[in-house]
Amino acid sequence: MPVVSSKGNAMPESPIRKLVPFAEKAEKDGKHIYRLNIGQPDIKTPIEAINAVKNNTLDVIGYSHSAGFESFREKLSSYYAKHDITISSDDILVTTGGSEALIFTMGSITDPGDEIIVPEPFYANYYSFSTQSTVKVVPVVSKIENGFALPSINEFEKLITPKTKAILICNPGNPTGYLYSKDEIKQLANLAIKYDLFLISDEVYREFVYDGSEHYSILQETELNEHAIVVDSVSKRYSMCGARIGCLVSKNKSVMQTAMKFAQARLSPPTLAQIASEAALEAPESYYIETVAKYKARRDTLVAGLKEIPGVKVSLPKGAFYCIAELPIKNADHFAEWILDKFVVNNETVMLAPASGFYSSPDKGINQVRIAYVLNRRDLKKAINIVKLALEKYND
Incomplete structure (x- = not known):
C-alpha cells in the first residue's frame, strides 16, 4: 500500500x-x-473594497502579473511611506496571503536542514511552513511573567550556528500581543548584521497598537536593507481574511528575484481579491x-x-x-x-x-x-x- x-x-x-x-x-x-x-x-470590511468587487466591469477574470498589479504595489508603497517606511513598488511582491509570503521567504533563503530562530510562543503556522520547507525552528523562550518581552540578545546569540539563516519575529505578536520596542528592533538588527543573518518580521498587525505606543518596522533600519524581509497582509488590517492577499517586502534584490521564481510557479495572486485589496487602501483614516x-x-x-x-x-x-x-x-x-x-x-x-x-x-x-x-x-x-x-x- x-x-x-x-x-x-x-x-x-x-x-x-x-x-x-x-x-x-x-x-x-x-x-x-x-x-x-x-x-x-x-x-x-471597508465599503471601498466591497464596492470595488461589486461594481467592477471585467469581462474576463484573468491572470495578473506574478508580482501582483503594479497599481496595487504602487499604492502599497504610498501606504508604507505614511509609516516612515521608504519602499518602491519593485520591493513588493503580492502573495496569496501572508502565509504564501512566509513560504516564499523560507524557500528563497533556506536549504533543507537550515535553522531559523523564533521567539516562542509564535504563530503556529510558522512551524507548519518550516516543516514544509524542511527547515528547523529553533525556539528562544519568552515568558508570561514579563509580558512575553524579547528574550535577552545573549539567548539568541547562544543559539546561532553555521546553519542559522534567519531570525523570525511577529510584531505586534500573534499569539502574545507583545509589541517590540524600537530599542529591541535595533538590538535584533545589530545581531543580524553581526552574524550576517536575515531578519524576518511578520507585521500584519502593524495598525493595531495601544496605549500611545508606536510600531517600529525593521524596514526603518536603513543599515538592515540587505537583511530585512517583511511579511504583510490585508487580512486583519481591513478585516479581509477571506481575500487571501498579502505581500513580501524587501530591498534585497537577490531575495526578491528568487521569490519571483516561486511567484511565477504559482502564476499569480487572485485577481478579484487584489481589486478589493487595492480599493481598501482608499479607506479613510x-x-x-x-x-x-x-x-x-x-x-x-x-x-x-x-x-x-x-x-x-x-x-x-x-x-x-x-x-x-x-x-x-x-x-x-x-x-x-x-x-x-x-x-x-x-x-x-x-x-x-x-x-x-x-x-x-x-x-x-x-x-x-x-x-x-x-x-x-x-x-x-x-x-x-x-x-x-x-x-x-x-x-x-
Missing part, C-alpha cells in the same frame, strides 16, 4: 482548527459558541482610528475579566488582538475539548485555542490558551463568565 511522506506525517495540526469537530458537534446539539479561538474579526479604538476597548474588557478569575494569569497585550492566558489547570487541550463537549451556560459555550500548539519546545504552554478578542464587548463578557464557571466545574 502506498504511504504518505515523512514530511506529511511531521506536519503539525493547527491548534486553532483542530477542535473544529468538537465545535461542529456542539452546534449540531444546538449550542451557541463564542469563538475566541481564531483571529476572524467581526469588524466590517477614520476606519483605522475606529477599529483600533474598538480593539483596545475589547482588550481592556477581556483582560479585566480574566484577572477577576481566581488562578488565571494574563499579561496586557500592547498590540494585535490576542492574549495568552495561563489557567489553573494541568492540560489546556483537554479543557478546551471538555468545555465544548460537556459544558454549557444557558446553552452557550466557548471555543479556545490551546497554547501548546504555539510552542515548539516540549511541555511549554500546556496550561495556557490563546484568546482572540475579536468579539464585541457584550459577547466577551458572556464568554469570560462561561470560562469562569467552567473552570470552577472542571476543577471540582
Whole structure:
C-alpha cells in the first residue's frame, strides 16, 4: 500500500482548527459558541473594497502579473511611506496571503536542514511552513511573567550556528500581543548584521497598537536593507481574511528575484481579491482610528475579566488582538475539548485555542490558551463568565 511522506506525517495540526469537530458537534446539539479561538474579526470590511468587487466591469477574470498589479504595489508603497517606511513598488511582491509570503521567504533563503530562530510562543503556522520547507525552528523562550518581552540578545546569540539563516519575529505578536520596542528592533538588527543573518518580521498587525505606543518596522533600519524581509497582509488590517492577499517586502534584490521564481510557479495572486485589496487602501483614516479604538476597548474588557478569575494569569497585550492566558489547570487541550463537549451556560459555550500548539519546545504552554478578542464587548463578557464557571466545574 502506498504511504504518505515523512514530511506529511511531521506536519503539525493547527491548534486553532483542530477542535473544529468538537465545535461542529456542539452546534449540531444546538449550542451557541463564542469563538475566541481564531483571529476572524467581526469588524466590517471597508465599503471601498466591497464596492470595488461589486461594481467592477471585467469581462474576463484573468491572470495578473506574478508580482501582483503594479497599481496595487504602487499604492502599497504610498501606504508604507505614511509609516516612515521608504519602499518602491519593485520591493513588493503580492502573495496569496501572508502565509504564501512566509513560504516564499523560507524557500528563497533556506536549504533543507537550515535553522531559523523564533521567539516562542509564535504563530503556529510558522512551524507548519518550516516543516514544509524542511527547515528547523529553533525556539528562544519568552515568558508570561514579563509580558512575553524579547528574550535577552545573549539567548539568541547562544543559539546561532553555521546553519542559522534567519531570525523570525511577529510584531505586534500573534499569539502574545507583545509589541517590540524600537530599542529591541535595533538590538535584533545589530545581531543580524553581526552574524550576517536575515531578519524576518511578520507585521500584519502593524495598525493595531495601544496605549500611545508606536510600531517600529525593521524596514526603518536603513543599515538592515540587505537583511530585512517583511511579511504583510490585508487580512486583519481591513478585516479581509477571506481575500487571501498579502505581500513580501524587501530591498534585497537577490531575495526578491528568487521569490519571483516561486511567484511565477504559482502564476499569480487572485485577481478579484487584489481589486478589493487595492480599493481598501482608499479607506479613510477614520476606519483605522475606529477599529483600533474598538480593539483596545475589547482588550481592556477581556483582560479585566480574566484577572477577576481566581488562578488565571494574563499579561496586557500592547498590540494585535490576542492574549495568552495561563489557567489553573494541568492540560489546556483537554479543557478546551471538555468545555465544548460537556459544558454549557444557558446553552452557550466557548471555543479556545490551546497554547501548546504555539510552542515548539516540549511541555511549554500546556496550561495556557490563546484568546482572540475579536468579539464585541457584550459577547466577551458572556464568554469570560462561561470560562469562569467552567473552570470552577472542571476543577471540582
